[in-house]
Amino acid sequence: MKIAISAQGTDMASEVDPRFGRARYFVIFDTDRDRITQVIDNQAAQDAAHGAGIGAATKVAEAGAETVITGRVGPKAFAVLHAAGIKIVSNIAGRVKDAVENFINGKAHPADGPGCDAHSGQGMGMGGRRGGGAFRGGGAGGGRGGCGCRRN
Amino acid sequence: MHFEVVVPEADEEAADAAEIDPMKVAIASGKGGTGKTSVAVALALSAQGSVEFLDCDVEEPNAHFFLKPEIRLCEDISLEVPVVIQERCNYCGKCRDMCRFNAITVFGETIMTFPDMCHSCGGCFLVCPQEALEVGRRLIGTVELGTTGRGIGFVQGRLRIGEAMAPPLIRAVKARSTDSRTVIIDCPPGTSCPAMVAVRDADYCLLVTEPTPFGLHDLKIMTGVLKRLKVSHGVVLNRAGLGDDTLEHWCLDKGIPIHLKIPFSRKIAEAYAKGIPMTEVDKDLRDAFTRLILEIGK
Missing domain, CATH: 3.30.70.20 (Alpha-Beta Plaits)
Incomplete structure (x- = not known):
């Protein structure tokens, strides 16, 4: 079985990247062969203005992963992963090596919903546009919530 | 055969007056809550001839509270x-x-x-x-068209709640302008895409600001943007008397005209809270706005 881990580096000693959509890399670990079989460079999604999670989830699905280990997954990425039948283990931090071992040993379990609202990985949500206006309310709006995606 | 053509002087003047092009004035700010709508409404009420008001602050259109238009048409924009x-x-x-x-x-x-x-x-x-x-x-929102009691043409956009893309709706509002002699565009705050779409193609942009560090900070960004868009601009200083004179010095230094100072006044705030434009409660301001619209018309 292949596991995709969002990672800040390309090997087992790397830290798990807390962001799913804008993770630096995805390390694909094959449990049958007990080693990393692929590293996905997620730079394109990091640079994307919108929809990083959708792009990242698509790459992970195409790599044939059955489980994702990461920090947080937004609603749109969750929808794609869910449609692809990929299990999500979220709220994971620390080294990739430990994350994989904990999962294999049954110490970490898949979640059944997205771990955060849209855009929370970007530091400031869409509400930020209104920022600064004393009479407009605070600027640090926490994104737009629900994903509104549609599976065709 | 000889024809002597004599053009009377009076006609010449009339021709000059007719030659003044229709003017599109955008009211923008950078910083939110500086008084864009108050200024835009006051300008619309002070302008001569046919006037049209476009509320392009589609995320929270509020000019209707002051102009009280009768809406006769509502279109879905998708x-x-x-x-x-x-x-x-x-x-x-x-x-x-x-x-x-x-x-x-x-x-x-x-x-x-x-x-x-x-x-x-x-x-x-x-x-x-x-x-x-x-x-x-x-569906991204609706465009509403109407007329105010004083005959001002009125168009406003209303973004669907939850919708993130304001620019296409703002373009739809502007597309419904009938090119009256004076078109007043009430812009959204900020300096991002919605504000750009609203001020683009204006003949003049009035930047409403306040004499505070926040007002100056956002004014600097907005003037930079307008230079890029090649839109001439000047400042209306609202809540004058509040804060300090740093902003005025900055404008002087950059050669940006300050057309009008609106005092920080309880009377204006009380009228605002009742939906009454400031020009209705302050005759001096009414005259000042009439002068302002003539000044930027040149």
Whole structure:
């Protein structure tokens, strides 16, 4: 079985990247062969203005992963992963090596919903546009919530 | 045969007056809550001839509270988004690779669309070799048209709650302008896309600000933007007397005219709270706004 881990580096000693959509890399670990079989460079999604999670989830699905280990997954990425039948283990931090071992040993379990609202990985949500206006309310709006995606 | 053509002087003057082009004035700010709508409404009420008011602050249009127009037409505005015809799709992924906004994705034998991510560029329809996409619609808001009691033409946009894309709706509001002699555009705050779309193609932009560090900070950004867009501009200083004179010195230094100072006054605030324009409660201000509109008309 292949596991995709969002990672800040390309090997087992790397830290798990807390962001799913804008993770630096995805390390694909094959449990049958007990080693990393692929590293996905997620730079394109990091640079994307919108929809990083959708792009990242698509790459992970195409790599044939059955489980994702990461920090947080937004609603749109969750929808794609869910449609692809990929299990999500979220709220994971620390080294990739430990994350994989904990999962294999049954110490970490898949979640059944997205771990955060849209855009929370970007530091400031869409509400930020209104920022600064004393009479407009605070600027640090926490994104737009629900994903509104549609599976065709 | 000889004709002597004599043009009377009076006619010459009339011809000059008629030659004044229709003027589009955008009221913008950078910083929110500085008084854009108050100034825009005051200008509209002080202008001569046919006047039209476009409320382009589509996320929270509020000029109607002051102008009290009678709305006679309400149009839905929507964007074209792709809808998949499942039996035609061969999952080639060309639409996914084309979309810069990740509004459509393909993996294995699954295709998913995210209508709220779509910017309606139409690229996916063009690249699909299977003609597997048909046009669907995403409602982004409404445009309302009407007239105020004083005969001011009124158009406002109202963005659907939850919708993120204001620019197409702002363009729809502006497209419904009838090019009256004076068009007043009440712009959204900020310096991002919605504000750009609203001020673009204005003949003049009035920047409403206040003499505070926040006012100056955002004014600097906005003047930079307007220079790029090549829109001439000047400042209306609201709540004058509050804060300090740093902003005035900055304007002087940069050669940006301060057309009008509106005092920090309880009387104006009380009128505002009742939906009464400041020109209705302060005759000096009314005269000042009449002078202002003539001044920027030159």
